[in-house]
Amino acid sequence: MNTSANQPELSVQALSVGYSSTPVLRDLHFVCERGQFISLLGPNGAGKTTLLRTLSRHLPPLSGAIQVRGKSLKALGSLELARIMAVVLTDKITPPLLTVEEFVALGRYPHTDYLGRLRQVDKVRIHAALNDVHAGALRQRQFSDLSDGERQKVLIARALAQEPQLLLLDEPTIHLDLRHRIEVMAILRDLCREQGITVLASLHDVDVAAKISDRVALIKNGGMMAWGAPESIINAATVAELYNLEQAVFDSALGGLEIRGPSTGSRVFVLGGMGSGAGVYRMLAKKGFAISTGVLQEHDLDFHVARALGAECISVAPTETVNGLSTEQALQVLLACDFVVDSGFSVGPANRANLDLLATALARGKTVLSLREEKAPVLAGGSSANLYTCRNADQFLHLLDSTMLTSPIPLEEHA
Amino acid sequence: MSSSADLTITPAQAALPARRPVQVFVLLACAAVVLLLLNIAVGSVQYSLAEIIAVLQAPPDASTAGTIIWNIRIPRAIAAVFGGAYLAASGLLLQIYFRNPIVGPYILGISSGATLMVSFVMLTTVSAGLTMFSPYLNTLAAFVGAYTVMLIVLAVANRVGGGATLLIVGLMVGYLCGAVTAILTALAEKEKIKGFVLWQLGSFSGFKWDEIVLLLVGGGCIITLLYILSKPLNAFLLGEEYAASLGVNIRRFRLLILLCSCALAGMITSMAGPVAFIGMAVPHMARLSFGTSDNRILIPGACLMGAVVTSLCDLIARSVMAPVELPLSAITAFFGAPIVISLLLKRRVKL
Numbered sequence: 001m002n003t004s005a006n007q008p009e010l011s012v013q014a015l016s017v018g019y020s021s022t023p024v025l026r027d028l029h030f031v032c033e034r035g036q037f038i039s040l041l042g043p044n045g046a047g048k049t050t051l052l053r054t055l056s057r058h059l060p061p062l063s064g065a066i067q068v069r070g071k072s073l074k075a076l077g078s079l080e081l082a083r084i085m086a087v088v089l090t091d092k093i094t095p096p097l098l099t100v101e102e103f104v105a106l107g108r109y110p111h112t113d114y115l116g117r118l119r120q121v122d123k124v125r126i127h128a129a130l131n132d133v134h135a136g137a138l139r140q141r142q143f144s145d146l147s148d149g150e151r152q153k154v155l156i157a158r159a160l161a162q163e164p165q166l167l168l169l170d171e172p173t174i175h176l177d178l179r180h181r182i183e184v185m186a187i188l189r190d191l192c193r194e195q196g197i198t199v200l201a202s203l204h205d206v207d208v209a210a211k212i213s214d215r216v217a218l219i220k221n222g223g224m225m226a227w228g229a230p231e232s233i234i235n236a237a238t239v240a241e242l243y244n245l246e247q248a249v250f251d252s253a254l255g256g257l258e259i260r261g262p263s264t265g266s267r268v269f270v271l272g273g274m275g276s277g278a279g280v281y282r283m284l285a286k287k288g289f290a291i292s293t294g295v296l297q298e299h300d301l302d303f304h305v306a307r308a309l310g311a312e313c314i315s316v317a318p319t320e321t322v323n324g325l326s327t328e329q330a331l332q333v334l335l336a337c338d339f340v341v342d343s344g345f346s347v348g349p350a351n352r353a354n355l356d357l358l359a360t361a362l363a364r365g366k367t368v369l370s371l372r373e374e375k376a377p378v379l380a381g382g383s384s385a386n387l388y389t390c391r392n393a394d395q396f397l398h399l400l401d402s403t404m405l406t407s408p409i410p411l412e413e414h415a
Numbered sequence: 416m417s418s419s420a421d422l423t424i425t426p427a428q429a430a431l432p433a434r435r436p437v438q439v440f441v442l443l444a445c446a447a448v449v450l451l452l453l454n455i456a457v458g459s460v461q462y463s464l465a466e467i468i469a470v471l472q473a474p475p476d477a478s479t480a481g482t483i484i485w486n487i488r489i490p491r492a493i494a495a496v497f498g499g500a501y502l503a504a505s506g507l508l509l510q511i512y513f514r515n516p517i518v519g520p521y522i523l524g525i526s527s528g529a530t531l532m533v534s535f536v537m538l539t540t541v542s543a544g545l546t547m548f549s550p551y552l553n554t555l556a557a558f559v560g561a562y563t564v565m566l567i568v569l570a571v572a573n574r575v576g577g578g579a580t581l582l583i584v585g586l587m588v589g590y591l592c593g594a595v596t597a598i599l600t601a602l603a604e605k606e607k608i609k610g611f612v613l614w615q616l617g618s619f620s621g622f623k624w625d626e627i628v629l630l631l632v633g634g635g636c637i638i639t640l641l642y643i644l645s646k647p648l649n650a651f652l653l654g655e656e657y658a659a660s661l662g663v664n665i666r667r668f669r670l671l672i673l674l675c676s677c678a679l680a681g682m683i684t685s686m687a688g689p690v691a692f693i694g695m696a697v698p699h700m701a702r703l704s705f706g707t708s709d710n711r712i713l714i715p716g717a718c719l720m721g722a723v724v725t726s727l728c729d730l731i732a733r734s735v736m737a738p739v740e741l742p743l744s745a746i747t748a749f750f751g752a753p754i755v756i757s758l759l760l761k762r763r764v765k766l
Binding site: 057077078079107116 | 643645646649650652653654656659660661662663664702703706707708709711
């Protein structure tokens with residue numbers, strides 16, 4: 001009954017958390033298993049920190065039950081709890097005149113004698129903890145002299161020196177540069193995998209959390225909006241709802257956020273496909289153009305990016321050849337646009353029709369910006385007065401900024 | 416006097432980042448012994464070395480030399496050593512607890528409480544009927560004042576969450592006591608005021624042997640307790656939340672820190688009056704000389720450093736303008752203020 005082998009590390013039933021009878025989160029239920037990486041996601045002020053503080057017993061729960069390895073959190077002795085659970089908080093602490101090694105040694109508190117003397121086994125654990133966070137080289141440095149990234153790693157090492165089975169972290173990547181952000185996340189994931197530690201962290205990067213976590217909790221409006229594997233619960237709709245996103249869209253296939261532009265500028269038709277259009281769409285969205293694109297095969301990379309950016313998308317089924325019907329539709333849209341961009345897509349039997357569309361656009365006198373590296377025969381043959389070739393992104397962006405495209409174009413016939 | 420020149424250990428040591436706890440301990444211990452002996456040997460009445468050794472070897476007797484040395488100089492020298500040690504330990508505790516480098520033992524109003532009660536005794540006629548206690552009256556009054564304030568602060572500490580709130584409450588209690596003292600001073604007869612003002616500046620003169628015994632036994636117990644508490648005190652370097660997550664019982668421990676600190680400061684204040692600066696400046700000097708924040712080193716280290724600095728200050732106070740005795744707090748401030756300023760400018764200590 002009391003063996004912890006089959007017990008979940010942490011289980012929470014009907015938990016309400018908050019400060020002095022003002023609940024911040026109500027009716028939480030979840031179970032964390034050994035070795036899982038659990039992310040708490042949610043907007044600022046949603047109550048992630050309050051939940052973590054309750055789980056670490058800094059705050060008493062308002063109601064409900066928290067069990068650690070099958071035992072009630074309330075019933076655990078403080079040293080017993082310290083040997084099971086360690087925390088990394090956001091408080092800025094700078095104890096003076098302590099080396100990194102001495103700082104990490106403070107984490108041995110629940111394991112040492114009444115004077116805190118370090119035995120050989122304690123020293124081994126301290127070194128192991130520092131090595132686990134790739135901070136072995138910092139051992140002799142003063143803790144107060146460390147950079148934010150180094151300090152965060154050492155704070156994690158201090159927690160590891162407690163030899164916890166449960167590690168709670170409050171925004172462990174906040175204030176860190178990209179390298180340290182990735183490094184800290186990788187360290188935490190390795191702790192789950194290699195040492196079977198259960199990590200519970202509040203995070204802000206949805207994309208990183210989705211890629212690393214085994215479970216995510218979406219926290220909003222005083223409760224848990226969703227709980228589960230990120231693959232099943234993180235998608236465009238839930239992310240938009242969680243953060244009230246309007247300017248950006250999360251795409252689970254892309255695994256990241258696409259930032260939409262105002263789409264108030266001229267309308268542009270992008271002939272894309274085969275992954276060539278993704279970068280073009282982003283540049284156009286950033287500059288505020290309204291985008292139409294086609295003809296794309298669904299599940300092409302370009303299709304996902306264009307859809308996330310809110311572009312008008314003319315597409316065919318994933319394995320289908322671009323055919324007459326869709327080309328005809330695309331041509332109508334194309335002719336209504338202010339100018340055309342050729343993303344330089346690779347041409348094969350399935351999308352040869354897009355090249356024909358390009359030729360038609362040129363022939364109809366549309367302004368065409370081409371990012372194609374070598375001139376396709378179809379372009380060489382057409383009239384080139386309205387064709388602008390860009391060898392790289394810089395030239396393309398420069399052309400987009402020129403007044404030629406933003407003021408009404410004289411060639412325009414379909415006003 | 417010239418031998419005190421080589422005892423200006425602290426500023427030179429402070430610049431050294433290297434850790435040599437054993438060397439520093441030995442150096443401080445030697446300095447403490449030398450100063451203790453100097454304090455016994457030097458005074459307004461000149462004795463030769465041979466005379467002093469003769470008096471020390473003989474049991475206390477009724478001769479003038481014996482009385483001066485055994486009943487005046489030795490208690491005073493011992494009181495300076497332990498007074499300095501306890502004030503330094505008291506200040507160290509509060510600096511750790513509040514995680515604030517400019518906190519000292521009197522920040523919570525201990526000295527103001529003591530001063531208030533002593534002002535009743537010295538400036539009014541309330542105590543006229545209590546002449547039977549007269550040699551101990553000031554001590555008794557200061558004791559009552561200091562510990563009353565301590566109890567108020569402890570009661571408040573149990574009800575407030577953060578250290579900053581407690582700090583402000585302590586300061587306010589101090590101001591209240593100060594206000595009453597100021598009114599009493601304004602109403603007092605002129606000739607009584609000088610004695611009261613001098614009491615407020617602290618002095619280790621006039622210690623009796625039974626006070627010394629109390630100092631050694633009571634204070635010794637508290638210092639021993641503190642040393643045993645150095646492990647949770649170290650955890651406190653991380654702040655209350657981390658300390659709690661390491662298994663420290665915060666409520667109980669907070670009370671214990673405040674109790675020990677106030678008890679030590681209250682004991683010295685009731686016997687010697689408020690001695691400024693030692694409790695605030697010495698913990699910094701100890702931290703920098705030992706180059707560590709580890710309280711297992713700092714608690715004995717700060718005690719030794721406090722003993723050395725206070726003995727030195729007392730020696731200066733009574734020998735510079737002998738036979739006139741300078742107020743002890745004036746000397747400690749002369750000594751302490753430049754060090755605190757240079758620490759703040761150098762930003763060597765970030766608490």
